[in-house]
Amino acid sequence: MSTYIFILGKEPELSKAELAARYPTLKFLSEASEFVMMKLSDDFNQQEFNHLGGQIKAGKVFAKTNKKELISLIADYLLADHDSGKLNYGLSVHGWPEKNLRFLLLGLKKEFKTRGVSSRFANQAFKNISTAQHKGLAGGLEILVCKELSDFYLAEVVAVQDIDSYSKRDYKKPFRDMKVGMLPPKLAQIMINLTGSDGVIWDPFCGGGTLIMEGLLMGHDMIGSDINEKILKGAKQNVEWLKKEFDVKGKVDLFAHDATRMVPDKSFDAVCFEGYLGPPQGQLKPKKELADVLGELTKLYYLFFDSLKTADFKGPIVIGLPFFRVKEGEIFLNEMIHGVRLMGFKKELDLKYARQDQLVGRHILRFRL
Ligand SMILES: C[S@@+](CC[C@H](N)C(=O)[O-])C[C@H]1O[C@@H](n2cnc3c(N)ncnc32)[C@H](O)[C@@H]1O
Structure with a gap:
């Protein structure tokens, strides 16, 4: 040592x-x-x-x-x-x-x-x-x-x-959709590490597949799903590209799925995702203008956790939720987090990741039933 x-x-x-x-x-x-x-x-x-x-x-x-x-x-x-x-x-x-x-x-x-x-x-x-x-x-x-x-x-x-490799993974992949938002590869790695798992990881909001790609590079078998078939096609292109450009050993399974529905019949050890962040925020707004977005996101994640509860999933759940910078300060999805805790999920970790100038930051949490 x-x-x-x-x-x-x-x-x-x-x-x-x-x-x-x-x-x-x-x-x-x-x-x-x-x-x-x-x-x-x-x-x-x-x-x-x-x-x-x-x-x-x-x-x-x-x-x-x-x-x-x-x-x-x-x-x-x-x-x-x-x-x-x-x-x-x-x-x-x-x-x-x-x-x-x-x-x-x-x-x-x-x-x-x-x-x-x-x-x-x-x-x-x-x-x-x-x-x-x-x-x-x-x-x-x-x-x-x-x-x-x-x-x-x-x-x-x-x-x-290795800044060159990060920038290749971030900017050279074939499918990039700025509207959906993309997780920086470094943050994807941090989140995967925060699961503490070396097993199969499911990303139920996989988008263009940043987390899937990083998980594969770290040696995990990855499962990815998204409600949007077009975006899922992009994730598949990105994974194919990754396999050609890097030494990828893990297995990958990508399919369409609505995360608010019943958990798919697949075997996984950890859940890790950057969720839907809501529509892009062009400027600093007063808090009241975000009420609808907050309501929509609260419902989405609440239903997702409810499905995990029904499936009695006991593994680590590492998530990147949006938090918003508004004129009055910062708002978090506190109502949803409170609801998830009432369902019986324990909050093990609570941290933030955001650049100074970002209107939407990531609230990184780890839960476990
Ligand atoms: C912010 S993106 C994730 C981006 C991804 N982490 C990446 O780096 O490419 C959120 C994704 O959630 C998906 N989404 C929204 N609602 C969903 C739902 N109910 N079930 C599954 N996916 C959903 C969207 O289609 C979108 O691709």
């Missing part, structure tokens, strides 16, 4: 929940706002990291130290495997203001010079290394300097978010 640091995505609570659900037997050794630390087996690698949607980078910890020792310890580590030629590297700091990079990088440059090594850091304008820059390190290492209280943890980056 080794200690790893995870640099969390833009919704840190969701990122932490993802790690806790994917690695349920492991504990966070420390928890800061930007990163967490946990012990994982030594074969943790980029391939496993690619299944995590809420993490930006992972680093393997090689030292715990104080501010005075930082430069010499980083220099020792970077030189340990260095043969000859120019030493390329990058540094990123977390839990500590980025402006500290200036003294670290200039201090290291001086240290290398004293040790007779010519070096070049990849940081631009004394800013952290972005995931895109990480790729350009040309064999050089990126070191994370993470501060927690008065301790500093040093880690070598072993995996970073």
Whole structure:
């Protein structure tokens, strides 16, 4: 086992929940706002990291130290495997203001010079290394300097978010329908991880199939249904494309179904979906103008949960419901959530995912009967 640091995505609570659900037997050794630390087996690698949607980078910890020792310890580590030629590297700091990079990088440059090594850091304008820059390190290492209280943890980056693959999955798939709304692949991965299941997952509002695709890439067998046959055809095209472009091992079953009707006679271990979000909201409205949409969505999801209750489904149910930004603040589907709890479903998780400027965000919940 080794200690790893995870640099969390833009919704840190969701990122932490993802790690806790994917690695349920492991504990966070420390928890800061930007990163967490946990012990994982030594074969943790980029391939496993690619299944995590809420993490930006992972680093393997090689030292715990104080501010005075930082430069010499980083220099020792970077030189340990260095043969000859120019030493390329990058540094990123977390839990500590980025402006500290200036003294670290200039201090290291001086240290290398004293040790007779010519070096070049990849940081631009004394800013952290972005995931895109990480790729350009040309064999050089990126070191994370993470501060927690008065301790500093040093880690070598072993995996970073594969932004090219995410953008291929998001933008290159053949069927995209902006009107229906599309789940970002990273959020789909987070939601799948939040189920804590490694079995078959049913998405009853599958739309163009983002969740289905991500589930397949993560090795799940996936079941997807949607009320709209045209959209379902799009999901099938997307899955065919995925099979050609990526290494997909899981099985998939896509069919038309109204989620408010009886649960289909299929076997699944978890339910996971981003539901119907209502019509697109073009501008910030007063709360009262959303009354009809709220009523429609409340009924839709209430009926869906009622069908799960009738089927006595006991597995995890991870859902992304819409929440709306209105002139008076934010509105959630609270009446529906309350009704579902009265049916006997326990709410295990309650988190939000939204950009600052979005009128409709996602309210991520996990229920279980
Ligand atoms: C926001 S979209 C889901 C998008 C999907 N997560 C994706 O990324 O492509 C919601 C979907 O719910 C479907 N839908 C609406 N009412 C439904 C119902 N009663 N039963 C099943 N699907 C329904 C719509 O046809 C739409 O495709």
